[in-house]
Amino acid sequence: xxxxxxxxxxxxxxxxxxxxxxxxxxxxxxxxxxxxxxxxxxxxxxxxxxxxxxxxxxxxxxxxxxxxxxxxxxxxxxxxxxxxxxxxxxxxxxxxxxxxxxxxxxxxxxxxxxxxxxxxxxxxxxxxxxxxxxxxxxxxxxxxxxxxxxxxxxxxxxxxxxxxxxxxxxxx
Amino acid sequence: xxxxxxxxxxxxxxxxxxxxxxxxxxxxxxxxxxxxxxxxxxxxxxxxxxxxxxxxxxxxxxxxxxxxxxxxxxxxxxxxxxxxxxxxxxxxxxxxxxxxxxxxxxxxxxxxxxxxxxxxxxxxxxxxxxxxxxxxxxxxxxxxxxxxxxxxxxxxxxxxxxxxxxxxxxxxxxxxxxxxxxxxxxxxxxxxxxxxxxxx
Numbered sequence: 529x530x531x532x533x534x535x536x537x538x539x540x541x542x543x544x545x546x547x548x549x550x551x552x553x554x555x556x557x558x559x560x561x562x563x564x565x566x567x568x569x570x571x572x573x574x575x576x577x578x579x580x581x582x583x584x585x586x587x588x589x590x591x592x593x594x595x596x597x598x599x600x601x602x603x604x605x606x607x608x609x610x611x612x613x614x615x616x617x618x619x620x621x622x623x624x625x626x627x628x629x630x631x632x633x634x635x636x637x638x639x640x641x642x643x644x645x646x647x648x649x650x651x652x653x654x655x656x657x658x659x660x661x662x663x664x665x666x667x668x669x670x671x672x673x674x675x676x677x678x679x680x681x682x683x684x685x686x687x688x689x690x691x692x693x694x695x696x697x698x699x700x
Numbered sequence: 701x702x703x704x705x706x707x708x709x710x711x712x713x714x715x716x717x718x719x720x721x722x723x724x725x726x727x728x729x730x731x732x733x734x735x736x737x738x739x740x741x742x743x744x745x746x747x748x749x750x751x752x753x754x755x756x757x758x759x760x761x762x763x764x765x766x767x768x769x770x771x772x773x774x775x776x777x778x779x780x781x782x783x784x785x786x787x788x789x790x791x792x793x794x795x796x797x798x799x800x801x802x803x804x805x806x807x808x809x810x811x812x813x814x815x816x817x818x819x820x821x822x823x824x825x826x827x828x829x830x831x832x833x834x835x836x837x838x839x840x841x842x843x844x845x846x847x848x849x850x851x852x853x854x855x856x857x858x859x860x861x862x863x864x865x866x867x868x869x870x871x872x873x874x875x876x877x878x879x880x881x882x883x884x885x886x887x888x889x890x891x892x893x894x895x896x897x898x899x900x
Contacts, residue, residue: 632749635718636756659789660796660823662753672757679862682800682830685767686759694793694823696851 612655613695617663617675622648624667629654631663631690638666658697664690716748726751726761730768737772742779743788746795747772774798781807782818793822800826801835806843813846820851824858831862832871841875844884857882 617629627643627650634640634654643650643665650665662681665673674680674689681690716734719727730751734744750771754764778794779786781804786794794807802825814821821842828838845854857878864874 630756632746632753636749636752638756658817658819660793660819662749679827679858680830682796682826685770686754686757686763688757690753692796692823692827694820694827695789696820697787697789697817 612657614653614655615693615695616651616653617643617665618649618651618677619643619665619667619673619675620649621665621667621673624648624650626668628666628669629663630666632659632661633663638669656693656695658695660692660694662690662692664688718748718752721755722751722764723761726764729761729765733765733768733772737775740776741784742772742775743791745788746775746792770799771795777804778807780804782811786811787817787819789819790817790822793819793826796826797822797829800829800838802826802829802839806839809843810846813843820854821846824854827858828861828875831858831865833861833875834872837872837875841879841884844879845882 619627621627624645627645628638629641629643629652630636630638633656641652641654643652645651663675665675667673672688672690675691678691678693681692684690715727715731719730722730730747734747737747738744747768751764751768754767759767774795775791777798778791781798782790782794797807798804806825807822810818810821810825825838825842828842829835841857842854845857849857860878861871861874864878865871869877
């Protein structure tokens with residue numbers, strides 16, 4: 529790459545470490561200039577004028593309504609179809625003491641999506657963007673189960689079952 | 701020496717920290733596959749997820765590397781069949797369809813027959829085969845539905861077939877009967893996909 533010249537490097541470092549002298553009157557001079565520019569009659573930018581003097585509020589009201597319409601965008605009632613949609617995953621496992629949902633959407637990390645139970649019905653909700661995801665349930669930290677209500681992943685390459693969920697995108 | 705050490709540090713820092721769940725030897729091989737895939741424009745995230753799946757499921761390193769390599773190959777084949785403008789979800793679904801047994805030509809026909817995104821059509825094809833429907837029958841029915849069916853129609857078709865199978869119907873027959881109900885005939889030439897409509 530290049531040969532390092534430690535002597536030159538040390539000299540540069542010493543130069544950079546030299547204290548910088550600043551004129552103590554600098555702040556005062558800057559403030560004087562600002563005050564002079566801000567004096568009446570010396571504003572560089574003229575104040576904007578409304579086309580109809582005295583009719584300022586109707587214009588402001590119209591702008592507010594237009595802004596509200598643009599924000600609400602009622603013509604796109606379906607929203608962005610590529611946005612996240614929430615999906616609920618459910619497993620009936622009355623004997624289980626813990627169930628985690630793991631898959632492509634949470635880096636296969638059992639700690640990320642622990643499921644909550646109500647009388648043996650374990651459930652959790654996960655937001656998913658469009659795509660195809662493999663996932664499985666980890667029961668009691670040791671037992672892998674596929675989702676009985678979803679298609680099975682065709683290639684269980686690691687010897688345990690997985691399921692797949694496909695989230696459609698635009699044009700679905 | 702210092703430069704080599706520096707490069708090693710930079711390389712380690714550039715690796716995805718999620719892959720630290722793999723043992724060093726496996727991680728090195730997986731990173732190599734991911735980097736190679738990225739170099740040719742393939743997405744790295746599906747490969748990382750496959751490696752993480754293997755790690756979480758306690759698979760041995762060689763098995764993880766084999767799975768990641770196989771997926772990289774399938775993603776490349778899917779991209780060649782679907783074209784360069786394909787999205788990552790479409791590529792993943794295409795790879796799943798290939799792994800299920802669909803031929804690359806089916807993916808190309810599907811691309812020509814249906815407006816994008818193709819994710820759901822490809823996924824339904826893979827899911828039908830995974831549920832036991834012969835690959836050629838599944839390909840034929842998805843290609844026949846592709847030009848006009850919405851994603852929701854395809855999903856409903858898949859559910860109906862799976863329901864019939866769960867009730868005891870042979871998978872091939874279930875797909876044929878459900879296809880017939882939509883006006884599609886699956887005969888002896890099911891492996892020959894119908895001529896696709898022109899791309900709109």
